[in-house]
Amino acid sequence: MLxxxxxxxxxxxxxxxxxxxLEANKIIPFGFERVFYIYGTKENVRxxxxxxxxxxxxxxxxxxxxxxxxxxxxxKDDITLDSPTKVLILEPNxxxxxxxxxxxxxxxxxxxxxxxxxxxxxxxxxFIEVYA
Amino acid sequence: MLxxxxxxxxxxxxxxxxxxxLEANKIIPFGFERVFYIYGTKENVRxxxxxxxxxxxxxxxxxxxxxxxxxxxxxKDDITLDSPTKVLILEPNxxxxxxxxxxxxxxxxxxxxxxxxxxxxxxxxxFIEVYA
Numbered sequence: 001m002l003x004x005x006x007x008x009x010x011x012x013x014x015x016x017x018x019x020x021x022l023e024a025n026k027i028i029p030f031g032f033e034r035v036f037y038i039y040g041t042k043e044n045v046r047x048x049x050x051x052x053x054x055x056x057x058x059x060x061x062x063x064x065x066x067x068x069x070x071x072x073x074x075x076k077d078d079i080t081l082d083s084p085t086k087v088l089i090l091e092p093n094x095x096x097x098x099x100x101x102x103x104x105x106x107x108x109x110x111x112x113x114x115x116x117x118x119x120x121x122x123x124x125x126x127f128i129e130v131y132a
Numbered sequence: 133m134l135x136x137x138x139x140x141x142x143x144x145x146x147x148x149x150x151x152x153x154l155e156a157n158k159i160i161p162f163g164f165e166r167v168f169y170i171y172g173t174k175e176n177v178r179x180x181x182x183x184x185x186x187x188x189x190x191x192x193x194x195x196x197x198x199x200x201x202x203x204x205x206x207x208k209d210d211i212t213l214d215s216p217t218k219v220l221i222l223e224p225n226x227x228x229x230x231x232x233x234x235x236x237x238x239x240x241x242x243x244x245x246x247x248x249x250x251x252x253x254x255x256x257x258x259f260i261e262v263y264a
Contacts, residue, residue, distance in 0.1 A: 017173035017233070023246050024165045032164045034155045035242060037194050039216055041149035062169050062238045063195040084171055084238075101149070106194045106216070106238060110167060114155050 005070065005077055009085045020085050022058065022110065028089070030056050034111040037062075041101035051121045051131070052092040056112040059088040059098075064105030071095040073131055081107070093131045095124070137202065137209055141217045152217050154190065154242065160221070162188050166243040169194075173233035183253045183263070184224040188244040191220040191230075196237030203227040205263055213239070225263045227256065 009027060012019040024031040038047070048068075059068060065082035072093050079088055090096055098107065113119065121127045141159060144151040156163040173179070180200075191200060197214035204225050211220055222228055230239065245251065253259045 013172070015174070016177045016179050017170065019168055019170050021166065021168040021247070023167075026246070032156065032167060032242075034153065035164060035167065036151055036153040037216060037240070038149065038151050039194065040145070042147070045148045047148050062171065062240070063236065084169060104195065104236070108169070108194070108240065110164075114158065115153070 005079055005088055006081075007087050007089065009087055011085050018084070022060075022087070028058055028087075028110070030112040032058075032110040032112070033114045036109050036111070038098070038101075038107040038109070039063075039105065041066075041105060043103075045101060046097055046099040048097040049095075049122065049124075051095040051127050052119050053121065053130070054092055054113060055119050056092060057090040058110040059090060060084060060086065060108045062106050062108045064102035065100070066098050066102065066105050066107055067100040069097040069099065073128065095121075095127050137211055137220055138213075139219050139221065141219055143217050150216070154192075154219070160190055160219075160242070162244040164190075164242040164244070165246045168241050168243070170230070170233075170239040170241070171195075171237065173198075173237060175235075177233060178229055178231040180229040181227075181254065181256075183227040183259050184251050185253065185262070186224055186245060187251050188224060189222040190242040191222060192216060192218065192240045194238050194240045196234035197232070198230050198234065198237050198239055199232040201229040201231065205260065227253075227259050
């Protein structure tokens with residue numbers, strides 16, 4: 001079950017090197033209003049600890065690796081992101097926590113909505129209320 | 133003149149590590165239809181060698197570093213991308229070549245349009261005809 005939430009995208013390699021592409025509303029079933037990347041993560045940090053009301057997200061470790069713990073109430077998963085072509089799609093109801101960041105990890109996140117603090121569910125009990 | 137084409141975005145650091153954000157039509161004056169990243173580039177590779185008719189792009193070295201040669205006929209620039217918070221915006225009429233990739237370079241590109249082979253100007257003489 002480890003990686004059943006991930007999709008594998010093509011690695012477009014040639015004699016120059018490698019390249020991978022994500023297109024909005026094609027490979028990924030939504031548009032990218034916000035792009036952010038997490039890097040320089042300190043040792044033993046675990047971050048995230050939230051779900052959303054509406055935001056959908058794509059997570060890719062474009063450098064290094066990390067793990068993602070997911071809980072959508074029906075199931076819990078621990079997913080390893082360790083390749084630029086391994087893409088994890090998070091639904092709004094995925095409570096997520098990222099951990100085990102390698103020192104060179106760059107975790108790229110493509111989000112379907114602009115930043116809105118009202119769209120974060122940071123309290124686990126509230127998460128259960130909303131999605132159970 | 134080296135970096136006049138770049139904008140510096142905020143580094144949102146705290147005790148966990150670092151994070152940087154790009155929002156469509158806010159910091160960046162267009163939407164992101166296509167996201168790709170160039171990595172594992174071999175030594176001494178120079179790539180790009182094209183301009184566009186309509187695609188606008190954002191380039192960021194989210195890991196490592198590379199250089200970008202730009203030519204919009206009016207001026208030529210050699211820009212160093214070496215920070216996750218240093219953002220280069222390319223207009224369609226920017227002929228661009230990327231080189232000097234560090235072995236750990238991950239060059240993230242956010243493009244305003246989906247892939248369309250008709251939107252590439254790969255012949256320099258044609259580029260001059262179109263934009264001179």
